[in-house]
Amino acid sequence: MRFVSSIALLFLAGLGLATPVNSVRGDVAGTAGDQGKGKGKGKGKGKCNDAPNAHCLHPNDVDTVVxxxxxxxxxxxxxxxxxxxxxxxxxxxxxxxLAGYPLGVPTFPTKAAFIEHQHVQPDNLPLVITHKSPFSCDEIALIWQATFGIAQKQVRGVAILRATKEKGFWQILNIDVEFNNLAYLLNIGGSFTPPGQQQQ
Incomplete structure (x- = not known):
């Protein structure tokens, strides 16, 4: 069904605040556990996000993943x-x-499941990122929006992307996403009755 398939992938669009994200502003890309060189005159050799080969996300890595x-x-x-x-x-x-899946379980439990969905029913959402910080060593917080479909309602959501560099470059390991799914439902041709109101 288009309803289930279409709804299902908005995930990748993704957030679910499963792990706290350390707040970082713009060019200050560190985490509580970083032991990088400070502003003093010392000769610290710790790792920080500003080092090109560090094991934590660098701002350029964030751009690539997003x-x-x-x-x-x-x-x-x-x-x-x-x-x-x-x-x-x-x-x-x-x-x-919306898709009738149990709450609390992965929407796409594997890479193969996600790719299969994209082959069968790609969402083709006009996704716009409105905010992409803070980010920590391996997680990126996003706010996104997309206006599409029958109702042309703006869908706004939050996503957490957890990344990994196991293969020598940054990849997405987990996506957690939550959004205003009633607007999404209207955009794909569904309907709902707000509490206390009669269906017309």
């Missing part, structure tokens, strides 16, 4: 599958409740 995420949801191309880690999963109760 751009790949946007492309996946906007217009799927198999080339972007390289940005999904082998252990990838995607979770969204916003999707699950």
């Amino acid at each position: 751009d790949a995420y946007v492309r996946m949801l906007s217009k799927w191309n198999d080339t972007d599958a390289q940005y999904l880690a082998d252990g990838f999963s995607d979770s969204s109760d916003s999707i699950n409740i």
